[in-house]
Amino acid sequence: MSFLILDQLTKAYGDVIAVDRLSLEVAKGEFVSLLGPSGCGKTTTLQMIAGFVEPTNGRITLDGGDLLSVRPNKRGLGIVFQSYALFPHMTAAENVAFGLEMQHVPRAERERRVNETLSLVGLSSLADRFPRKMSGGQQQRVALARALVIRPRVLLLDEPLSNLDAKLREEMQIELRQIQRTLGTTTILVTHDQSEAMALSDRIVIMNRGRAEQIARPDEAYARPASEFVANFLGKTNQLAASIRETDGRKVVSVGAVVWPAADGMHCGPATVAVRPERIALTANGGVSGILRNRVFHGSHWLLQVETDAGAVTIIRQNDGEALPREGEAIRLSWRAEDMSVTPGNGSDA
């Protein structure tokens, strides 16, 4: 039973369509990310759910009721803003208590819940501190506590981690997921960071120019990207020149001298093959031949940049202590048929 339903949600500013007929159904307790480059409409979508922007078209339903007819201060949503938007003239505890005050929660219970939530985010010792005297990470937790203490029906997070440094961001991601699982709050996260979206979400909505290109579980979207945009946005992928031929009555895809069976509906002609770097292996015989141009060390793994007749290829090799080919060496690459996707036509026009 879907808890939050976006139905053909659209926002147009004059000729510019920021969000284009977005439809999404979120189950209760689910963690969904809106992922995409800047300008793709993800933040606008969040603002429409929050009520700060009015949709041009479409509906939003929450727990069976129409959300659009409810004013923003009555929607009962918890929001963490990108800038945290803490009240600078109130202490952390007062910030967190504010929403409860608006709900007229009696003082004793209010204090109890504020303390509870502050310790949930690990900030009990900073209850009486002012935001100006806190680090970015601490401010972020206060913002989170403030949104959670009101027991929101849905938690909306607008790029909450983008202002934190890499290490802190990773730690917060884990904590965020844990808290969400503990509380079971339905959550929508807006981010441009694909690894963050994939790590945290039950499902991701990959958006581009206002449209949802794919809505799926992270591993599904990664393995079977619905479009070239998704394939390029999630992780890295290699594009190779190929051709589809008919041999002995069967259709095959060939890259260089290597052939794989082709799907039935494909037409003969030039084609593009996409395959992820981690799915390509070095092989002694057969395979696509190429020359290793560059080795780039990344600590836990190496990136090998290989030049082939079909195009430039990047592959990943774990730093497992095994010998690596040297730069300039001739090597051979192979992969399984199910690890590549074939698109008829040549070249990739994004």
Added chain:
Amino acid sequence: MSAATFDRRNERVTLAPYLLSGPALLVLGTLLVIPLVATAVLSLHSFSLYKGIQNVYNFDNYVDIFTDPYFYAIYARTFRIALIVTLLSILLGAPEAYILNRMRDPWRSGFLLVVLGPLFISIISRTLGWALLFGSTGLVNQGLVALGLIDRPLQFMYSETGIVIALTHVLVPFMVISVWASLQRLDPQIENAALSLGARSGTILRRILLPQVLPGVLSGSIIVFALAASAFATPAIIGGRRLQVAATLAYDEFLNTLNWPLGAAIAMLLLVAILAIILGCNRLVERRYAQVFE
């Protein structure tokens, strides 16, 4: 920000900054300090119509000022006017700054120009405008009579009310600037955050906006009060010869009565009072709000 411009050449002590700021320091330093000291000294002298300024040293002038009810009334009027003008400029200027802040361009910058532009226009011209508007046949009275609000023209010219109205007009832009500056520092998302937590517009204004704007209102008040208390041209033109404030009194003593020592004493008292208020209030505001704001 300036800390980041730490010059690596300056890790040894160098004379460059002193040489560069020297000329300005010299000019400002001497031209400020010496005349003021000279005036302080002058205030200690005595004066008589026949003998002119006598180079004796006593506090007679100050005693005179503190004991004579005539002077008391003038200082009282000066600070009373300053206080009322300050309150009025808060009531008018702060909401206006808020309203301007909510506008979109081109209205916003256009109206900001209209409100702040008069600061560049000579105060004589602005006060002249009020002199033209006031007066028994002036536009203000004509308008009030036409609207049926009054039967006979009101006395604006040569009255404290007139001075207050004109002075508020002159000084309210400073309040707008101060409140506007503190509004600019606000994170616009904070209002949305309060909304999302269930607050209504009234609550947001009272509990979220006002506390953040208060430092701006306070520092604006200090500026307006100081300027109002030391005002000269506007009270002189609108108030006329009979309605004196501290600055016009000093002018009178200096250029009419020629009692320079007394004039100097009046000026010194005004200076000390205003400096005390400015520095004292600034300290208070800083201490109260340093923890909360930058």
Added chain:
Amino acid sequence: MRRNGTLALLFHGAFIVYILAPILVVCAVAFTSKGYLSLPTDGLSLRWFRAIAANRDFVDAFWSSLWLGTMSATIAIGLSVPAALAIARYRFVGRDAITTLFQAPLMIPPAVLGIAFLRFFTQAGISGTFIGLVLSHVVIITPFAIRLVLSASTGMDPQIEHAAISLGASALAAFRRVTLPMILPGVVSGWVLAFITSFDEVTMTVFIASPRTTTLPVRLFLYIQDNIDPLVAAVSAALIALTVVAMIILDRTYGLDRLLVGRGSD
């Protein structure tokens, strides 16, 4: 951000009327065709503007103010640019005190300054002279000039100067070819603001001006104390027009809201 409601807009309208009323009245009266204070209900006339040209006192005072403003502003900028660079580029003992000292004239009531200078100039023997006026005006307008040049200097990336030096430029060449062009908007607007402040200055000047060296605002003030007629309205209207021109220049080179508030409006 939510829009303004009707009540807010009504308040705003009344406020704008309050702000503009005196200025508009002055300009209106200036165009009257009658020989006494009145609105130009019979049609616009330039007779009072022509009367300005015939009035030696006002014309002389105008040139006096212009010349005074130009000299004072130029001297003030000459003092301000090195001082601002010192404050912006170096951290040195007394930096904060010096910065405060430069803003000190703003804290002293202009009437008190007028009295102080009158006393000082009398004792120094330059009372009532043009040079006295210039000195006093320089003191009053330098804080504004410094503030603007300083904000332009601190806004400029100091690494750029270092880049020029690393490429072989001497300190003077670096200043002339790199720094000065970059802070020029601040310098120009500092000059214009200083000029306007000097031109408009009346409270302090009224104490130290003499009949020979009087400025336009002082002349206006003294005239108004005796009578108010369309002539002063015409002079004021002309001044207002000049001010508007100066404001436009300021806005183009620096941005008026940034000037007054320290930060551009979003």
